Amino acid sequence: MPLYWYQVLAGLLFTIGVVGVLVRRSALIIFMSIELMLNAVNLSFLAFSRQHGTMEGHIFVFFVMAVAAAEVAVGLAILVAIFRLKSTANVDDVRLLKG
């Protein structure tokens, strides 16, 4: 089975994640779309690693997963802090710095 199908699938998942980030207003869904994009990139890395027969792709995926875990923790903490202040998770409502 040609390996470029995996790349196309990864690209499709990435694009759906981009749609989620750009279109949705709830910060939580935006976070989830970011996780979707990270997963698409993981899939792409592993497909390339399979194609070349090297392990560098696996190691990169390892890093991406660890970073994603840390980023989710920090991002959700920020979200909870903002929610406590403004009792909304809508990113359109966070506009205190607007002139």
Next chain:
Amino acid sequence: FIIAPALPVITAFLALAVIPFGDTVRVAGHDIPLQITDVNIAVLWILGTTSMGVYGIVLGGWASNSKYPLLGGLRSSAQMISYELAQGISLVSVIVMTGTLSLASIVRQQEHLWFIVPQFFAFVIYREHDGRLGRRDHGLPRRLERSVPARPRLVPDQAERLPLLLRLAPRHLPAPPLRPADGLRVEGALAGLASEPHRHGHRAGVPAPMTTLFEPFLFAMFGGIAIGCALGVVFHRNPVHCALLLVGVLLSVSGLFVMLHAPFIAALQVIVYAGAIMVLFLFVVMLLNVKGEAPLLTPGAWKGFGFFFALIVFVELLYIVLSQGGTEGTPAAAVPLPPGFGSRSS
């Protein structure tokens, strides 16, 4: 309400599939191995399935549509995850000692000396954290006891404890003495599906034609589920539905990882990503009680730019992938995989 009790039971029984209850017995002329399947990543399998069982607790609390059961469910699942960490680390000492993740070989290596002797502290830590999960008071001080609601499902509780207790046995206590590997004839489910026969030298692999037949079908299945769930994540309004659909994406992408000869990364994806990170997402959604958004096509909020830029991104990605000559045949066939690809030994 309907799915939540089923989840811990299903995952608990799935975890039983790799536990070696004993050697091959001979019943009425048939050799029956007392282990359903000897997967060579059995420890990761158990960790993965039990971490998916946490969702049953979270969803059960949320499905009650009431504050205190929700908090009880969240607290229980938080405990399960944090004790998973401690128990996981105590298991690592055994894994380092034996150098294998297969439960059958861990049991076999205890032929002369039970691991409880050299790994006594690991055993104590494991047993100590196992004891907390089944207790009615969840290990909390007495005055908080009454605030923990009685969870109405008893079968999943006992079913959850079963793989924990059974996990203990192969690690630190031996089973009846096993014969060498020719007694175990059942193929590992993961090993059989998408890997090439030459990777598992000592047992007969799945014949090659079956793999090449299966692969496009499996890819279409996993890919279709991934794309469907991804579209659901982006377009559903209820954030809990979005989180659960994202878990679906993660699990199907994990299947794709197995097809790409990365079983360890696939297990990590289930244990870490789907099992812990998404539970964290669900915690925040449920604690903040985030309401669903207004439908996508609200007047005065034009979404056109977002879709248009996403389309541009997709076209760019397609161009990059397809213009590199990737359309010629199967590059995978040209590069033979080094032995031990995707596993610890490479």
